[in-house]
Amino acid sequence: MNELKELYQEVIFDHNRNPRHFGKLAHASCHAEGFNPLCGDKVSVYLRLDDRGVIEDVGFDGSGCAISVATASLMSETLVGKTRAEAEALFERFHSMMMGEEAGGDAAALGKLEVLSGVKEFPSRIKCATLAWHTLLAALKEEQDRGSVSTE
Amino acid sequence: MVTEMSSSRPKIDPPRPAFDVERIRADFPALRQTVHGRPLVYLDNAASAQKPSRVIETVRRYYTDDYANVHRGLHYLSERASDAFEAARGKVRAFLNAREDREIVFVRGTTEAINLVASSFGQAHLKAGDEILITEMEHHSNIVPWQLLGERLGTVLKVAPVNDAGELLMDEFERLLGPRTRLVAVTHVSNALGTINPVERIIELAHARGARVLIDGAQSAPHAAVDVQALDCDFYAFSGHKLYGPTGIGALYGKRELLESMPPYQGGGEMIREVSFTRTTYAELPFKFEAGTPHIVGAIGLGAAIDYLREIGLDAVARHESELLDYATPRLREIPGLRLVGTAARKAGIASFLLDGVHTHDVGTILDRHGVAVRAGHHCTMPLMTRFGVSGTTRASFALYNTRAEIDVLVEAIRQAQELFRR
Numbered sequence: 001m002n003e004l005k006e007l008y009q010e011v012i013f014d015h016n017r018n019p020r021h022f023g024k025l026a027h028a029s030c031h032a033e034g035f036n037p038l039c040g041d042k043v044s045v046y047l048r049l050d051d052r053g054v055i056e057d058v059g060f061d062g063s064g065c066a067i068s069v070a071t072a073s074l075m076s077e078t079l080v081g082k083t084r085a086e087a088e089a090l091f092e093r094f095h096s097m098m099m100g101e102e103a104g105g106d107a108a109a110l111g112k113l114e115v116l117s118g119v120k121e122f123p124s125r126i127k128c129a130t131l132a133w134h135t136l137l138a139a140l141k142e143e144q145d146r147g148s149v150s151t152e
Numbered sequence: 153m154v155t156e157m158s159s160s161r162p163k164i165d166p167p168r169p170a171f172d173v174e175r176i177r178a179d180f181p182a183l184r185q186t187v188h189g190r191p192l193v194y195l196d197n198a199a200s201a202q203k204p205s206r207v208i209e210t211v212r213r214y215y216t217d218d219y220a221n222v223h224r225g226l227h228y229l230s231e232r233a234s235d236a237f238e239a240a241r242g243k244v245r246a247f248l249n250a251r252e253d254r255e256i257v258f259v260r261g262t263t264e265a266i267n268l269v270a271s272s273f274g275q276a277h278l279k280a281g282d283e284i285l286i287t288e289m290e291h292h293s294n295i296v297p298w299q300l301l302g303e304r305l306g307t308v309l310k311v312a313p314v315n316d317a318g319e320l321l322m323d324e325f326e327r328l329l330g331p332r333t334r335l336v337a338v339t340h341v342s343n344a345l346g347t348i349n350p351v352e353r354i355i356e357l358a359h360a361r362g363a364r365v366l367i368d369g370a371q372s373a374p375h376a377a378v379d380v381q382a383l384d385c386d387f388y389a390f391s392g393h394k395l396y397g398p399t400g401i402g403a404l405y406g407k408r409e410l411l412e413s414m415p416p417y418q419g420g421g422e423m424i425r426e427v428s429f430t431r432t433t434y435a436e437l438p439f440k441f442e443a444g445t446p447h448i449v450g451a452i453g454l455g456a457a458i459d460y461l462r463e464i465g466l467d468a469v470a471r472h473e474s475e476l477l478d479y480a481t482p483r484l485r486e487i488p489g490l491r492l493v494g495t496a497a498r499k500a501g502i503a504s505f506l507l508d509g510v511h512t513h514d515v516g517t518i519l520d521r522h523g524v525a526v527r528a529g530h531h532c533t534m535p536l537m538t539r540f541g542v543s544g545t546t547r548a549s550f551a552l553y554n555t556r557a558e559i560d561v562l563v564e565a566i567r568q569a570q571e572l573f574r575r
Contacts, residue, residue: 001521003521004517004518004521004572008514008572008573010575013573013575023281037531037542038529039528039530039542039544040530040534040537040554041513041541041543063543064511064513065511065512065513065514066510066511066514066573067514081206087378122517124517125513125517127514149473
């Protein structure tokens with residue numbers, strides 16, 4: 001039962017009950033929809049970036065389990081103020097944590113997201129924690145692709 | 153339950169041989185294990201059932217002593233394997249009470265059986281504008297093959313809706329059963345809700361309009377006696393792995409004249425009479441539909457599973473599982489914040505539910521840590537989940553080896569999940 005307590009930490013319940021940054025973002029620069037066909041979880045991630053590529057604001061909506069909602073909420077909080085490169089590096093670091101790999105570089109950079117480390121003990125739930133992150137990458141890619149098209 | 157009223161002198165009826173669930177459990181080695189330090193409570197039987205020693209031992213023995221390819225070797229082992237393989241077909245025939253062995257086609261499972269009918273019956277008997285009628289509670293495997301067929305032939309898929317209890321709306325079904333309906337494809341028992349469909353009436357209505365009927369028996373064959381002749385269905389499909397048999401084997405029953413009217417599903421060895429580069433003739437039934445080396449030992453293992461089930465008796469199995477459902481339903485209902493999804497008057501041993509404030513996946517994970525294996529998700533019935541306005545449910549599904557004590561463990565684990573989320 002200890003793994004259950006490791007998985008469902010108070011912070012996760014808090015973010016599941018009161019997700020931060022929940023809702024569609026007005027004037028978003030880009031957005032993407034994530035869907036896990038295995039379980040039916042859905043999440044949309046909205047980003048507003050400034051001229052220098054810094055994430056000004058984040059929003060998400062959708063439905064899912066406590067792990068997926070809390071992850072999306074914690075991720076959104078963490079992303080505000082980060083550059084695209086920093087966001088991508090966070091994805092890598094989070095992904096490594098889920099895979100149980102040694103976090104390269106600054107492990108502390110994950111900050112609050114560390115509370116999700118318990119998920120790695122539950123292989124069938126890792127997808128719940130990575131859905132929002134993959135959706136984030138898709139949103140960033142959409143923005144980049146569109147950007148490159150417009151500059152051509 | 154028959155009581156003798158006319159007996160002239162008082163006598164004590166010999167007690168019906170009790171359904172000895174503990175003895176049955178001893179037949180299933182997988183049930184002896186612990187999971188996360190708790191005794192396994194396996195309630196995911198609608199997904200797949202555990203295997204009795206009889207099946208495991210049969211598979212082992214055939215690979216050890218009697219294994220060879222079937223139907224072509226002239227040698228001793230091939231003859232033995234062929235005999236056992238065909239004997240298994242005979243067991244499936246008897247199990248379904250089909251008229252003839254050649255009406256039984258071995259397939260990988262229900263999914264392949266339905267795809268076979270869609271492809272082959274479709275090619276022979278369907279054209280653009282013809283309608284196939286299914287229900288809102290079908291598994292994806294009884295939806296997607298018809299959509300694929302529609303893309304190829306231009307056939308039209310019609311869907312009969314269900315009510316809030318998860319029962320088929322027979323008025324709507326009758327209304328949708330039109331002059332262009334050529335095939336009705338319907339599940340006998342809903343895998344997500346447990347609803348038992350009135351297939352007798354469905355078949356009667358469909359035949360009256362000249363439509364053929366395919367019954368998806370994946371969830372009915374393991375839990376109640378089936379008689380395809382009494383039902384008069386045109387096709388009946390089931391999977392071995394839900395029937396305590398091996399994976400990768402199942403059967404399609406089809407009426408002989410219908411199977412004879414259909415072209416082969418796949419080409420290859422085994423399904424031919426004579427091959428030349430200009431013209432090939434096909435083998436007789438059922439081999440016409442069994443291209444390539446079949447899952448020989450799977451079929452033999454399925455035969456062993458059928459022997460096992462028939463010895464216990466399908467009626468006794470049905471009674472036991474129905475008692476489990478009757479025990480579980482009120483206990484689940486009295487949990488505050490629990491809502492049953494699927495409350496049909498006629499139900500098989502499936503309890504699908506939602507918990508207020510706890511997502512089904514979190515329920516699944518927490519139950520697992522209590523040793524309780526359930527399914528959490530859409531159960532391959534996304535349209536049905538949409539109908540009920542949910543993305544999924546948690547589903548406990550019962551089998552002949554489950555006990556009341558296990559349902560108590562389930563109920564306690566659900567309470568623990570609520571407790572954890574109430575923190």
